[in-house]
Amino acid sequence: MNEKEVLIEVKDLRKYFQVGRHQVLKAVDGVSFKIYKGETLGLVGESGCGKTTCGKTVMGLYDATGGEVIFDGVEIHSLHKKEKKEFTKRAQIIFQDPYSSLNPRMTVGDIIGEGIDIHKLYTGKERQEKIYELLELVGLNREHALRFPHEFSGGQRQRIGIARALAIEPEFIVCDEPISALDVSIQAQIVNLLIELQKKRNLTYLFIAHDLSMVKHISDRVGVMYLGNMVEFASSDELYSKPLHPYTKALMSAIPIPDPKEEKKKTRIPIEGEIPSPVNPKPGCRFAARCKYATELCRSETPKLEEMEEGHYVACHRVKEI
Template identity: 55%
Template sequence: MTERQPLLKVEHLSKEFPAGSGAFGGRFSKRVVSAVNDVSFEIYPGETFGLVGESGCGKSTTGRTIMRLSAPTAGKVFFEGRDVSAMNKHELKDMRREMQFIFQDPYASLNPRMTIGEIVSEPMTIHGVGTKEERIERVRELLDVVGLNPEHINRYPHEFSGGQRQRVGIARAFILRPKLIICDEPVSALDVSIQAQVLNLLKELQDKFGTAYLFIAHDLSVVQHISDRVAVMYLGKMVELSDWKTLYTEPHHPYTQSLLSAVPVPDPDIQKTRKRIILAGDPPSPIDPPSGCRFHTRCPIAQEICSKEAPEFKQVANGHFCSCHFAKPFPIKESHINI
């Protein structure tokens, strides 16, 4: 039996941005923001891989760097075995037929001067796919699939609601039938009731076309309903990775446990008895991250070793990885979380 090959493989990916210069520690030096630091994971065909963490942790930068919308500082990205970071302009264009993007803001990502027919068909035009008539027919077919009226093909984005505009963005991402779509917080700007509709639509389209997703979000309850595996990021580093069920029932990292404690439960009786794990302070600056474990300044179980040595991102159970010196299920003992 042949081993299943990953569709996307990310190896030790890092991305830094310049942040000016100045005198630090008695000497003049250039500062950088370490947005993504040594991140590695794989995504398999047809899988949904969730990437979660609070704002500013590097989730969106990871997605954009994978797509080569931003060049990586270090590390490699392989798509179907090909090194994305080594591709030239023409190879990148061909690769992007198979890897598309759904953006967070459903209005800012659509050109207000173009009709939705022009917006959705634009990837086909750029890549020279089909005749004009074939493109129109494909757009009408896809608008129907995503729940929009094909007769509205000549309308403009401002004539649609936020949820409908996001459906236009989804249709545009699927028009070339890519193998991987990077979803950058695709429902965070939508009402809760509309979020559920869009998530269900993404799941239906995945079942129909077999597309893999890198699903970026800050809301663990959203990721739970769509992901096969989930990775948690904190201050540019990956701290935990597992299948979604194990992550939600046996979190090994104190940060993951804290995030889960904030997820509301529909049962009011259970919700009243749950304990929130409130972390001390604010996330440190990515310009000057803490020594050792980046989470140790806010961690309730941190010890001396945590400030001196960065923990290894190691396997703690089958398919379950964690970056913590004291990794174990529910490390914060005084808390009780019901999932």
């Protein structure tokens, strides 16, 4: 298949929050990208950059302030109640915190089975067998179906969250920082499980994280967000080997190298200054206040995301000079 099939197209997506009488927090401000069927798109950036809000707006958990999210040819924010239910059957989310995303009063079997019941997929013995199958698929035992969430570790709870997301056999899953609350040893297990499930079920992922090493491991293409804007977008290999935006370069320089000798040779690029407030942001590049290359143009005119090389997009006025 030479021509990749687009599953999701995000066009000029905006999500603003009113935080005062005259103040607007621009969490996501004009973000655009496509996700192809069967691929993993990584979304990275420091805390507060808007990546989780972007993921939740793509899922329809937040109403968009502006722009479009087109899923398989249909704009999701204009769907009626019945159509929205059909969309949620095809698209699911794995939440960041495995401790607060599971209902403590429900057994694991009921948590996983809730989606099955809502969409009336299976009943009786068939439903029970499906729950057992899902538990075993994510590396748990069928006996766990009768237990409650507090009886499990963080890694096990995240596996339950993955089983719940898979219960209604979706095509697309938003993975909202699914490993950030877990121990390092468990993180790799969960990421490898997601990769394995993707191959088995031909899943499409939007993988949101701030762990750059994990994003490289799992993603086909990666978008870098800064303060509500997409500043760089490229294939995973291209972005990690040849970052072009000053912010991306600084992020990549912070990735630790396992070999201590190589780590000593590495030059880190410090980012100085405070992150500007996303509330009523000033015109111009959002990174200008912390960028050593910034000029008056950067402070007055917002750069557009432009293709510098095939498939490699950057939003920077000075990218050709630095």
